[in-house]
Amino acid sequence: MKRLFDIFASAIGLILLSPVILIVAFLIRRKLGSPVLFRQVRPGIHGKPFDMIKFRTMRDAIDDQGNPLPDAERMTPFGSFLRSSSLDELPELWNVFKGDMSLVGPRPLLMQYLPLYSAEQYRRHEVKPGVTGWAQVNGRNSLEWDEKFKLDIWYVDNRSFILDLRILLATVKKVLIRDGISHENNATMEAFKGSQDK
Template identity: 45%
Template sequence: MTETSVLKRFMDLVIAITALICLAPFLVCTALMILITMGRPIFFTHQRSGRNKVPFFLFKFRTMHQPRQTQETDAERITPFGLFLRKYSIDELPQLLNVIFGQMSLVGPRPLLREYDDLFTEVQNQRFLVKPGITGLAQVSGRNDISWEDKLNWDVTYVKTRTIWLDFIILVKTIFVVFSAVGFKPSGESSKFGAEE
């Protein structure tokens, strides 16, 4: 590991553990609200592609009710409370556990579904040279207001220019993006890669 990667891992652990401790009461309340409004399960887990396309299970708070009929779309299954969680990215907070487990970083390209692994160009595949992140350069550069091609371009740009200082800037910008709900779309943007995460 390089000095930069060691420092990045240290920063990931310190921030993720501190955030989990500080947010524990809020996370418990969120879990209880999901239990009351949607029932079990509280968490949604799904296999995603990590660094070098190694699979791992991503954690999220559940935002959809269980499918009642086959023709029901994902957008139709999002509950009002689930919509609130998505709008302010609260559903992503359980991924702090993925960071602690070493499967993700705080900052990096967002992890996508395994079924998309063969759809990337040679250049776009560079996004898999680093750990996926809870937030990334694409998320603070338009979120779902930009196309998937632009998102992937931002991912590659991050891989080529990543520094601890850039990570810090992205984390600060993420706070503004989350609280202002800039670029929020309930089910993301459809394309050959499907809906957002």
């Protein structure tokens, strides 16, 4: 039932939101240049890699050694708007339609985090990653890593179709009030450096 709902809802979303997607793509191309889409390999269910797609929100800016500048220096006001409004997440509906992701589940993090998890934290990969999730509607990037992982595992243990609907409705509210977009003192979430419970 969850997969059928994902297919139906993502297809309807892609169709209904296609004018918004096209406008955002045009504005990104004009303000940030190309590529319009940001692609990155992320771990899916059981840690299996997949290509996640989002709208680009940062400019290409490097230091004298060719290394990317910190996120805060590459983020533009337009990119911040895309993130705070969650418009940058719209292309992930294609990942949901393909089956790489679900509408609801733990957010897909970085591949380099996989060996850093404790056995309990790794359980977040027992389900497909989601566009939104229990942690996102209970603090999002304002949470500390341990809090976020506990919420992810709670979802894994208590997931249901009704809970997914509750999370989706709560996500709409969170997006409208733009709550929990950034972590304190960081433009984006601070990098995960490993579990203390390994």
